[in-house]
Amino acid sequence: MSGTVSPEDAYTAAPFVPDRGGLPALREAAAGCRGCPLHRDATQTVFGAGAATARVMLVGEQPGDQEDRQGKPFVGPAGKLLDRALEEAGIDPADAYVTNAVKHFKFTRAEPRKRRIHKSPTLRETTACGPWLAAELARVEPELIVVLGATAGKALLGSSFRVTEVRGTVLEEEIHGHRERLVPTVHPSAVLRAEDRDGAYRGLLADLKVAARALG
Numbered sequence: 001m002s003g004t005v006s007p008e009d010a011y012t013a014a015p016f017v018p019d020r021g022g023l024p025a026l027r028e029a030a031a032g033c034r035g036c037p038l039h040r041d042a043t044q045t046v047f048g049a050g051a052a053t054a055r056v057m058l059v060g061e062q063p064g065d066q067e068d069r070q071g072k073p074f075v076g077p078a079g080k081l082l083d084r085a086l087e088e089a090g091i092d093p094a095d096a097y098v099t100n101a102v103k104h105f106k107f108t109r110a111e112p113r114k115r116r117i118h119k120s121p122t123l124r125e126t127t128a129c130g131p132w133l134a135a136e137l138a139r140v141e142p143e144l145i146v147v148l149g150a151t152a153g154k155a156l157l158g159s160s161f162r163v164t165e166v167r168g169t170v171l172e173e174e175i176h177g178h179r180e181r182l183v184p185t186v187h188p189s190a191v192l193r194a195e196d197r198d199g200a201y202r203g204l205l206a207d208l209k210v211a212a213r214a215l216g
Protein backbone atom coordinates (compact mmCIF):
# COMPACT_ATOMS: atom_id res chain seq x y z
CA MET A 1 0.00 0.00 0.00
CA SER A 2 1.78 3.14 -1.12
CA GLY A 3 1.81 6.08 1.27
CA THR A 4 1.38 3.87 4.33
CA VAL A 5 3.88 4.42 7.12
CA SER A 6 4.57 1.17 8.93
CA PRO A 7 5.36 1.41 12.68
CA GLU A 8 8.98 0.43 11.87
CA ASP A 9 9.40 3.38 9.51
CA ALA A 10 8.27 5.62 12.31
CA TYR A 11 11.08 4.58 14.70
CA THR A 12 12.94 7.68 15.79
CA ALA A 13 14.42 9.13 18.96
CA ALA A 14 13.93 12.69 17.64
CA PRO A 15 10.91 13.66 19.82
CA PHE A 16 12.81 12.61 22.96
CA VAL A 17 15.95 14.70 22.31
CA PRO A 18 15.93 18.09 24.10
CA ASP A 19 17.08 21.11 22.04
CA ARG A 20 18.62 22.74 25.07
CA GLY A 21 20.94 21.74 27.88
CA GLY A 22 24.25 19.97 28.00
CA LEU A 23 25.22 16.33 28.28
CA PRO A 24 23.50 15.83 31.68
CA ALA A 25 20.17 17.01 30.17
CA LEU A 26 20.65 14.67 27.21
CA ARG A 27 21.51 11.73 29.47
CA GLU A 28 18.44 12.32 31.60
CA ALA A 29 16.13 12.53 28.58
CA ALA A 30 17.71 9.48 26.94
CA ALA A 31 16.82 7.41 30.01
CA GLY A 32 13.17 7.74 28.94
CA CYS A 33 13.65 7.17 25.20
CA ARG A 34 10.96 5.05 23.57
CA GLY A 35 11.98 5.89 20.00
CA CYS A 36 12.24 2.24 18.95
CA PRO A 37 11.28 -1.09 20.54
CA LEU A 38 14.77 -1.88 21.91
CA HIS A 39 14.00 -0.16 25.23
CA ARG A 40 11.45 -2.87 26.06
CA ASP A 41 13.89 -5.70 26.76
CA ALA A 42 16.96 -3.72 27.79
CA THR A 43 17.63 -2.94 31.45
CA GLN A 44 18.33 0.73 30.83
CA THR A 45 19.57 3.29 28.32
CA VAL A 46 23.35 3.30 28.11
CA PHE A 47 24.28 6.85 27.22
CA GLY A 48 27.76 8.11 26.33
CA ALA A 49 30.34 8.76 29.04
CA GLY A 50 33.08 11.34 29.29
CA ALA A 51 33.62 15.07 29.46
CA ALA A 52 31.99 17.61 27.14
CA THR A 53 35.54 18.94 26.67
CA ALA A 54 36.88 15.60 25.36
CA ARG A 55 39.07 16.00 22.25
CA VAL A 56 38.21 12.59 20.85
CA MET A 57 34.89 10.77 20.59
CA LEU A 58 34.84 6.98 20.23
CA VAL A 59 31.69 5.48 18.73
CA GLY A 60 30.88 1.78 19.13
CA GLU A 61 27.87 -0.29 18.12
CA GLN A 62 25.59 -0.85 21.09
CA PRO A 63 25.97 -1.72 24.77
CA GLY A 64 26.70 -5.34 25.61
CA ASP A 65 25.52 -7.44 28.53
CA GLN A 66 27.81 -5.78 31.12
CA GLU A 67 27.09 -2.28 29.83
CA ASP A 68 23.34 -2.95 29.98
CA ARG A 69 23.63 -4.01 33.63
CA GLN A 70 25.99 -1.21 34.70
CA GLY A 71 24.51 1.58 32.56
CA LYS A 72 27.91 2.65 31.18
CA PRO A 73 29.48 2.10 27.74
CA PHE A 74 32.51 -0.13 27.19
CA VAL A 75 32.87 -1.53 30.72
CA GLY A 76 32.89 -5.20 29.63
CA PRO A 77 35.61 -7.27 27.91
CA ALA A 78 35.59 -5.18 24.69
CA GLY A 79 35.95 -2.01 26.77
CA LYS A 80 38.91 -3.41 28.71
CA LEU A 81 40.66 -4.29 25.46
CA LEU A 82 39.84 -0.85 24.05
CA ASP A 83 41.25 0.93 27.12
CA ARG A 84 44.47 -1.05 26.86
CA ALA A 85 44.83 -0.26 23.14
CA LEU A 86 44.06 3.45 23.68
CA GLU A 87 46.72 3.74 26.36
CA GLU A 88 49.26 1.90 24.22
CA ALA A 89 48.45 4.21 21.31
CA GLY A 90 48.99 7.28 23.49
CA ILE A 91 45.36 8.34 23.90
CA ASP A 92 44.34 8.76 27.54
CA PRO A 93 40.95 6.97 27.90
CA ALA A 94 40.09 9.65 30.49
CA ASP A 95 40.34 12.30 27.72
CA ALA A 96 37.88 10.47 25.46
CA TYR A 97 34.11 10.63 25.20
CA VAL A 98 32.86 7.10 24.60
CA THR A 99 29.45 6.26 23.19
CA ASN A 100 27.52 3.90 20.93
CA ALA A 101 25.47 4.28 17.75
CA VAL A 102 22.59 2.49 19.53
CA LYS A 103 21.87 3.18 23.18
CA HIS A 104 20.00 -0.01 24.18
CA PHE A 105 21.28 -3.59 24.34
CA LYS A 106 19.69 -5.87 21.74
CA PHE A 107 19.90 -9.58 22.47
CA THR A 108 18.33 -12.99 22.10
CA ARG A 109 18.27 -15.93 24.50
CA ALA A 110 18.84 -19.46 23.28
CA GLU A 111 16.53 -20.63 26.09
CA PRO A 112 14.56 -18.82 28.78
CA ARG A 113 16.79 -17.68 31.68
CA LYS A 114 19.91 -18.54 29.67
CA ARG A 115 22.76 -16.16 28.82
CA ARG A 116 21.80 -13.14 26.74
CA ILE A 117 23.39 -13.25 23.29
CA HIS A 118 24.23 -10.00 21.48
CA LYS A 119 22.16 -9.36 18.36
CA SER A 120 23.23 -6.72 15.84
CA PRO A 121 20.90 -3.73 15.53
CA THR A 122 19.16 -3.23 12.20
CA LEU A 123 19.86 -0.17 10.08
CA ARG A 124 16.40 1.11 11.07
CA GLU A 125 17.17 0.84 14.77
CA THR A 126 20.55 2.52 14.22
CA THR A 127 18.92 5.31 12.22
CA ALA A 128 16.22 5.73 14.88
CA CYS A 129 18.93 6.26 17.52
CA GLY A 130 20.85 8.71 15.28
CA PRO A 131 19.42 11.88 16.87
CA TRP A 132 21.14 10.99 20.18
CA LEU A 133 24.51 10.61 18.47
CA ALA A 134 23.96 13.87 16.57
CA ALA A 135 23.13 15.62 19.87
CA GLU A 136 26.25 14.19 21.55
CA LEU A 137 28.41 15.40 18.63
CA ALA A 138 26.87 18.87 18.87
CA ARG A 139 27.57 19.08 22.62
CA VAL A 140 31.10 17.59 22.64
CA GLU A 141 32.35 18.95 19.28
CA PRO A 142 35.30 16.53 19.27
CA GLU A 143 38.41 17.23 17.21
CA LEU A 144 38.36 13.63 16.02
CA ILE A 145 35.91 10.73 15.92
CA VAL A 146 37.18 7.15 16.17
CA VAL A 147 34.69 4.91 14.41
CA LEU A 148 34.64 1.43 15.96
CA GLY A 149 33.31 -1.00 13.36
CA ALA A 150 30.62 -1.18 10.71
CA THR A 151 27.52 -0.17 12.69
CA ALA A 152 29.13 3.06 13.91
CA GLY A 153 30.49 3.70 10.42
CA LYS A 154 27.08 3.28 8.79
CA ALA A 155 25.47 5.47 11.47
CA LEU A 156 27.92 8.30 10.81
CA LEU A 157 28.85 7.90 7.14
CA GLY A 158 25.96 6.04 5.52
CA SER A 159 25.11 2.49 4.54
CA SER A 160 27.90 2.17 1.93
CA PHE A 161 30.56 2.39 4.69
CA ARG A 162 33.03 -0.53 4.63
CA VAL A 163 35.47 -0.63 7.50
CA THR A 164 38.03 -2.72 5.59
CA GLU A 165 38.27 -0.06 2.87
CA VAL A 166 38.95 2.95 5.09
CA ARG A 167 40.35 1.72 8.41
CA GLY A 168 43.44 3.50 9.66
CA THR A 169 42.92 6.56 7.44
CA VAL A 170 41.86 10.09 8.39
CA LEU A 171 38.58 10.91 6.66
CA GLU A 172 37.04 14.37 6.41
CA GLU A 173 33.29 14.35 6.01
CA GLU A 174 30.33 16.64 6.51
CA ILE A 175 28.15 15.19 9.29
CA HIS A 176 25.02 17.03 10.45
CA GLY A 177 26.33 20.24 8.90
CA HIS A 178 29.77 20.03 10.55
CA ARG A 179 33.09 19.16 8.95
CA GLU A 180 34.34 16.18 10.98
CA ARG A 181 37.62 14.26 10.98
CA LEU A 182 37.21 10.53 11.52
CA VAL A 183 39.50 7.52 11.86
CA PRO A 184 37.67 4.22 11.35
CA THR A 185 38.92 0.96 12.80
CA VAL A 186 37.60 -2.47 13.69
CA HIS A 187 35.34 -3.01 16.66
CA PRO A 188 37.26 -4.30 19.73
CA SER A 189 34.79 -7.21 19.96
CA ALA A 190 35.99 -8.32 16.52
CA VAL A 191 39.52 -8.49 17.97
CA LEU A 192 38.26 -10.69 20.81
CA ARG A 193 36.55 -13.01 18.31
CA ALA A 194 39.43 -13.14 15.81
CA GLU A 195 41.26 -16.41 15.24
CA ASP A 196 44.52 -14.47 15.14
CA ARG A 197 43.79 -12.28 18.14
CA ASP A 198 47.32 -10.86 18.40
CA GLY A 199 47.33 -9.85 14.75
CA ALA A 200 43.88 -8.28 15.05
CA TYR A 201 45.00 -6.39 18.17
CA ARG A 202 48.09 -5.08 16.37
CA GLY A 203 45.80 -3.84 13.57
CA LEU A 204 43.54 -2.01 16.02
CA LEU A 205 46.57 -0.49 17.72
CA ALA A 206 48.06 0.71 14.41
CA ASP A 207 44.74 2.42 13.54
CA LEU A 208 44.54 4.06 16.97
CA LYS A 209 48.10 5.35 16.53
CA VAL A 210 46.88 7.07 13.35
CA ALA A 211 44.14 8.66 15.48
CA ALA A 212 46.69 9.71 18.14
CA ARG A 213 48.89 11.36 15.50
CA ALA A 214 45.89 13.13 13.95
CA LEU A 215 45.07 14.55 17.39
CA GLY A 216 48.66 15.86 17.66
Ligand code: URA
Pocket residue numbers: 060061062063064067072073074075076078079100189
Ligand atom coordinates in the same frame (compact mmCIF):
# COMPACT_ATOMS: atom_id res chain seq x y z
N1 URA B 1 30.40 -3.04 22.37
C1 URA B 1 30.00 -1.80 21.97
O1 URA B 1 29.91 -1.49 20.79
N2 URA B 1 29.74 -0.92 22.90
C2 URA B 1 29.83 -1.15 24.19
O2 URA B 1 29.55 -0.26 24.98
C3 URA B 1 30.25 -2.45 24.58
C4 URA B 1 30.53 -3.37 23.65
